[in-house]
Amino acid sequence: METGTTTSARYRRFADLEARGYSPLYDDWCTGISDDTELLAMLDTLPPARRQPVLFLGAVRFVGVPLEGFATFRSFVLARWPEIRQVMRTRTTQTNEAGRCAVLLPSLAAISAAEGRPLALIEVGASAGACLYPDRYAYRYSPGPALDPAGGSSVPALDCSTAGPVPFPQRLPDVVWRAGIDLNPLDARDGDDARWLEALVWPEHTFRLERLRAALGVVRSEPPLLVRGDLTEEIVPLVDRAPRDAVVVVFHSAVLAYVDAEGRNRFRETMLRFAAARDRPVHWLSHEGHGTLAGVDGAMERAPEELDGRFVLQHNGRTVARTGPHGQSIEWLP
Ligand SMILES: C[S@@+](CC[C@H](N)C(=O)[O-])C[C@H]1O[C@@H](n2cnc3c(N)ncnc32)[C@H](O)[C@@H]1O
Incomplete structure (x- = not known):
């Protein structure tokens, strides 16, 4: 079973390996999430498969987060968590390219x-x-x-x-x-x-x-x-x-x-x-x-x-x- 520690590692890994050089904003957000015990505890209320970075980031953006630094992102998530959580429970990553x-x-x-x-x-x-x-x-x-x-x-x-x-x-x-x-x-x-x-x-x-x-x-x-x-x-x-x-x-x-x-x-x-x-x-x-x-x-x-x-x-x-x-x-x- 995944714990806050592994959710943290997952977001850190995503920032380091996937977002860096490809999306500075996601790099900033995911680095911040990986050190934030409050956000990690919220993510850990979801089943492991639904804690994935791309799903969380997509859900927060779907609900309307401003594209600004981690402090704004964090306040937005804390204020709108029930809506974000609902999106994470019902949607899946279906990027169509x-x-x-x-x-x-x-x-x-x-x-x-x-x-x-x-x-x-x-x-x-x-x-x-x-x-x-x-x-x-x-x-x-x-x-x-x-x-x-x-x-x-x-x-x-x-x-x-x-x-x-x-x-x-x-x-x-x-x-x-x-x-x-x-x-x-x-x-x-x-x-x-x-x-x-x-x-x-x-x-x-x-x-x-x-x-x-x-x-x-x-x-x-x-x-x-x-x-x-x-x-x-x-x-x-x-x-x-x-x-x-x-x-x-x-x-x-x-x-x-x-x-x-x-x-x-x-x-x-x-x-x-x-x-x-x-x-x-x-x-x-x-x-x-x-x-x-x-x-x-x-x-x-x-x-x-x-x-x-x-x-x-x-x-x-x-x-x-x-x-x-x-x-x-x-x-x-x-
Ligand atoms: C990342 S998206 C890729 C979409 C599209 N192939 C593209 O390249 O743009 C993966 C898609 O596969 C679908 N999918 C995953 N497992 C499936 C399964 N067992 N049977 C049918 N569709 C599945 C998902 O619902 C999602 O829409």
């Missing part, structure tokens, strides 16, 4: 070209579904091409730095069907859901906030089919619902960390079976953090030099690239 489409696009386009068919996309752990629209965004690869959808994009171009032999597409693939599965699908048309997604974007990342707002506009204009449920239970029936004249790609990004080892193993076995099917192969793209697949037999080899915070992109269980977790970079492996 359209930027990840930049690292999925080369594989999606290559699959569509190789199969000679448009795409039917299924995202497991889709949140509000912003990653289901890779054909609607503009891309700026550096070095690499600029790609724009026909008719332009209402979303700021997704910038992605590149290394290695990335198989850049010449044009964006066609997507004829899009669907997602989530334990708690968020509705881009719902004001509170959209505000929650905004609260999860770190304060200094204004370009990500702008991108999120624009991407949710794309989702609202043509909402995807979003199924509520567990990815291990819902994936087989959803694949069955996909149109037969399209090539089905099941993908996920920053999801498997929330699934236990047994669930990951089951999901992986299902996906490898789908990928090997002769009658109707389904492609599987996994974009997850290092270590997420640890414990799943043969899913990923880990080397110490790879533990640098980057994600791993796999196609049908085979590692093809290392990436920036928000889609900001891709290094294609030879």
Whole structure:
């Protein structure tokens, strides 16, 4: 059972390893929290899984904390704790990052070209579904091409730095069907859901906030089919619902960390079976953090030099690239 000491260590670690250099405000707040016995005691009234820094920070921002130093943050939390606590008990971290489409696009386009068919996309752990629209965004690869959808994009171009032999597409693939599965699908048309997604974007990342707002506009204009449920239970029936004249790609990004080892193993076995099917192969793209697949037999080899915070992109269980977790970079492996 976690105690105040370990909650303190958790916030200290978050400040030192995740926020420093990336969000000075979260660094300041979390360093302050880690030394504050009163705030730590309040956090410890929640179950351990609900004490996580990203959930707390998102909840405090959702309730409306001013973006100022730790003293203001602390007073705000003490004054508004019942509302903050309620958000922490009912919401989960569901950051939806359209930027990840930049690292999925080369594989999606290559699959569509190789199969000679448009795409039917299924995202497991889709949140509000912003990653289901890779054909609607503009891309700026550096070095690499600029790609724009026909008719332009209402979303700021997704910038992605590149290394290695990335198989850049010449044009964006066609997507004829899009669907997602989530334990708690968020509705881009719902004001509170959209505000929650905004609260999860770190304060200094204004370009990500702008991108999120624009991407949710794309989702609202043509909402995807979003199924509520567990990815291990819902994936087989959803694949069955996909149109037969399209090539089905099941993908996920920053999801498997929330699934236990047994669930990951089951999901992986299902996906490898789908990928090997002769009658109707389904492609599987996994974009997850290092270590997420640890414990799943043969899913990923880990080397110490790879533990640098980057994600791993796999196609049908085979590692093809290392990436920036928000889609900001891709290094294609030879
Ligand atoms: C960090 S968000 C990532 C959202 C999106 N994939 C992206 O990259 O922007 C993880 C999502 O996975 C969902 N999730 C976690 N475990 C799940 C499960 N067992 N089945 C379905 N969805 C799950 C969460 O509800 C959340 O919306």
